[in-house]
Structures are given as C-alpha cells and as structure tokens.
Amino acid sequence: MKSRQDNLSGSSSAGSDLSVFFLTGIPGLEAMHFWISIPFCSVFAVALLGNCTILYVIKTEPSLHKPMYYFLAMLAVIDLVVSATTMPKSLSIFWFNSREISFTACLVQMFFIHSFLCMETAVLLAMAFDRYVAICNPLRYATILTNSVIAKIGLLALTRAVLLVVPVPFFLSRLPFCQSHIISHCFCEHMAVVKLACADTRFNNIYGIVATLIIVGLDLMFITLSYSKILRSVLRVASKEEQLKAFSTCVSHLCAILIFYTPVVLSSIIHRFGHQVAPHIHILMANFYLLFPPMMNPIVYGVKTKQIRIRVHLLFQGKRF
Template identity: 80%
Template sequence: MPRQDNLSDGNSAGSDPSVFFLSGIPGLEAMHIWISIPFCSMFTVAILGNCTLLYVIKTEASLHKPMFYFLAMLAFIDLVLSTTTMPKLLSIFWFNSKEISFNACLVQMFFLYSFYHMESCVLVAMAFDRYVAICNPLRYATILTNSVIAKIGLAALTRAVLIMVPVLFLLRRLPFCQSHVISHCYCEHMAVVKLACANTSLNNIYGIFVTLFTVGVDLTFITLSYVKILRTVLSLASKKEQLKAFSTCVSHLCAILMVYTPVVLTSIIHRFGHQVSPHVHILLATFYFLLPPMMNPIVYGVKTKQIRDRVRLLLRGKKF
C-alpha cells in the first residue's frame, strides 16, 4: 500500500537528507479520513470567522479603537496559524501526501511558532488595554494612541522573530542520517529534533527556555493586569458597575484559556505523560493551532455587541 511505501522511503532517506515525511497521526492511519471531517469543519469556521472579523473591523468606523485593533491583530495571527498547518494536514489525510522538504519544514515551523509567540504577546497587550480602560479610563485615549498600538504590534513581531531565528540555526546544524519520518501532522519542533543523530541538548535547553520565557513572562504580566483590574472592580460601588466592568474582560479571559491551556497540557504530557498514547499528544498539539483560531471570532462575536450588530447587518444585507 502507498502509506507503507512512504514510511519505508522515509526510513531509508539517508541518501536525500532534504526530504522528510509527516506520518499524520500514528496508530490512527485508518481513521484519517474520518478525523479530517471535524478538522476541515474547524478550519472552515476559523477562516470564515476571522476573515469576517477583519472585514467588520476594517469597514465599521465605530470599531476603530484600540481594543478592536488588537482583536484584528489576533484574527490575522489566527488566520496564519490555521493556514500554515491545515492545508498540509488535510493533504496527508485525504491524499496521503506526506512528503515535505526540510526547508519547507523549517518555514512551516517558523511561521507556526513565531505567530504563536506573537499571539501570546498580543494577549498581553489586550490585558493592558483592559487594565487602562478599567483602572485609568480618563487617560485611555492618550495612553493607547495609534502610534503606541503600532509599536506594540512591531514589538510583538520583533520578539517572535528573534526567538525563532536561533531555533532554525540550531536545527540546521543537526545531521539527520537515520529515519526521516516525523511522527506528527506538522513540523513540530521536538518531533524533528528527535530524528537527529547527534547531541540535541542545546536544542532541548533552548526549547524549554523559550517556553518558560514566553508563556511564563506573558502570563505573569497578564496576571498582574487582572489583579489590578480585580481590585479596581471590587472597589466600585454598585453591583451593576462591577458586572459591566467584568463583562468587558470575559472574551479576553476565554481567549487566554484557549491559547494557553493546550500549551500547558501538551508540555506536561510531553515531559511527564510517558504512558499517554502518541496520538493523544499529537491531536492535542494540533488542536492548539486550530481551536483558538476557530473559537476567538465566535467568542468575540457573541460577547461584543458592536461586532454582533455589524455582523447581523452584514448578513441581512446579503440576504436581501
């Protein structure tokens, strides 16, 4: 069968170190077609949802505010994350197209992880936005100017690139002289590192450092922002004012949970869950690049009245 041929080619690919093979989900190869149905559905919702969100924010003048600019950044990042993984993943499921060049693998890895780090940085910026809006509302317009928002976006991009460039250099120096079968749906960093026939301690140490640096530092800033927000909200006189202030943070808190929870679970399973089946780890790692892009537009669309009303008008316009 062609699936076996591909895997055998990958095991003997030492003659062509530039060619690798993505295995898909090991142990569930017979179910790839069925698994592709929810994956394709989620991908479609993510594309439609984020494109709609970007269109609404661009065309509606009342949404040209800091909070929605950050939301537009989040939508763009989610589009990149989902389109970087899903087309190749679906081609594996539908056409058994497992071959990928080493350079293409590095490019995919660069976009995946750099945009994930950007997303984490944007979530910090959104926490700061909520902090200023609730704790210092009179200075909101003067603190979060368009210039400041642009600088925050540039800083997020710069940090992501600076973090990922060493990863690519560290991978390029490794020899891959044995199996070239990547036991994953996409070019996951550790899955590629495991194929190297050399000491990978530096790669492992840097990978742990990056995870602790980005997730640790970003979550610390987000937590500090919400501690200050909580203190301010609890000091408000009426319950109505407290609920109104809290309601402006619900969408952002949902986005934080959707982005960071799969990352933490994946890290725990990868390092401590040795008895967990590989396909569970791979499915969870894949969802972390697909679930937030799908859910963020839905959560913000449902919770944000301006977006909800604009989308309703947009749909009515198309209907009539």
C-alpha cells in the same frame, strides 16, 4: 499502507538526502485519516470564516477603529496564519496521502507556527494592558493607547517572536539526519523533528524549554498582574451595577486567554509527563491547541462583544451598517 511506510522508512534510512522528509499524519490511526479529516476541515473552515468576518467588520465599521478592536484584528490575523500554515498540509496527508515535505519547507512551517504562537501570547498581553488602562485609567485611555503606541506594540511583538524563534530552525538545520526522515506528526513540530537527529540535541531541547518558559511565563505573569490591578480597582467601585459593567468588558478577553493557554498547558503536561499516553493522543492534542483558538476566538468575540455581534448580524442579513 504498511508497504508504503516500509518503503519510506527504507529510502529515508538508506539515503543521506536532507531535501525530503515524510509526515506520517496520525500514527496508529492511518485507517481513520479520512474520517478524522472531517472535523479538522470543519474547524479550519469555521476559523477562516470567523476570522475573515472579524477583520472585515473591524475594517469597514469606523466605530470599531479603537485600540481594543485593533488588537482583536491582530489576533485574527495571527490565527489565520497559524491555521493556514498547518491545516492545508495536514488535509493533503489525510485526503491524498501526500506525506512528502522538503526540509526547507519543514523549517519554514516550524518558524511560522512557533513565531505566530509567540505573537499571539504577546497580543493577549497587550489586550490585558488595554483592559487595565480602560478600567483603571479611563480618562487617559485615548492619550495612552494612541495609534502610534498600538503600532509599536505590534512591532515589538513581531520582533520578539522573530528573535526568539529564528534560532530554533537555524540550529535544527545544522544537525545531521543520518537515519530516519519520517516525522511522526501532521506538521513539522519542533521536538518531533529534533528526535530524528543523530547527534547531541540537548541544546535544542533546553533552548526550546527556556524560550517557552520565557514567553509563556512572563506574559502570563504580566497578564495576572494586570487583572489583579483591574480586580482591585473594580472592587473599590461602590455600585454593583458598575462592577458588573466593568467586569463584562473583560469577559471576552478572559475567555480568549483560557482558550489559548489551557490547550498549551495540557499538551505540555501530556508531552512531559504522559509517557504512557499513546502517540496519537500527543499529536491530536498538538493539533487541538493549534486549531481550537483560531476557531473559538471569533465566536467568543462575536457572541460576547455587542458592537461586533450587531454588525455581524447586519452583515449576514445583507444590510448596510
């Protein structure tokens, strides 16, 4: 293993060819790659099965053709793309020691990861707006959240993601990589690649931080605003039973928010302030926040949403809806 890494280091340092980079997997845990692949593969399989099931149930059941479930279908598609973008390459490293990745493929992978994560937070915001309208303006729900409006929200989320993320690989492609081509990661994470450039990367660093703050900061602010209005509206309801019923419709979405944002915040804190934390912890956390939401979202919505739970149960029993 050591000679293999030395060869990679020597070849990538000596050559100026930008066409090939090398992913290390999880540095320091190379001997455990096979065993690490077992939970990774299991989580990936659950994410694929769960999100495909959610999409199938929503598509085939007419009673689920409603705004809330359309947004859930968008979330499932995003989670599938994020999982499929990262895990196949990671597993090929763990199982076959296939570390090579072209620079173009690296930039494409980076674009898909960051743009679809940006879309996911936008969809979570749209789902918060959906809950706000359903609880605070129930009589206008059908007229506000029409199919046309939902399509425009999805298009807006996609446009914002593309506009904010396209500069990341574009500016990265213009940097010189005259030394090591070894990326200390399982996938082409932005900062892991930036560190290899032998030029001033302050602009890349600043842009990455500012874009993240704009995306996460604004979306979280509007999600918080939506739920503050929901809370105020629900507390005005006299009946405790009606309050619980209103809150119960938000449980799945609140869980999805915690599932998505908690790993992101923890990973950011460790990355920015955990200078004494071992590198493999950083990488495991980065994989965690990419894999955990795609696995958990269909489970949460399958368990907490009665309509989906019933139809999934019927599906696996082999019965017609």
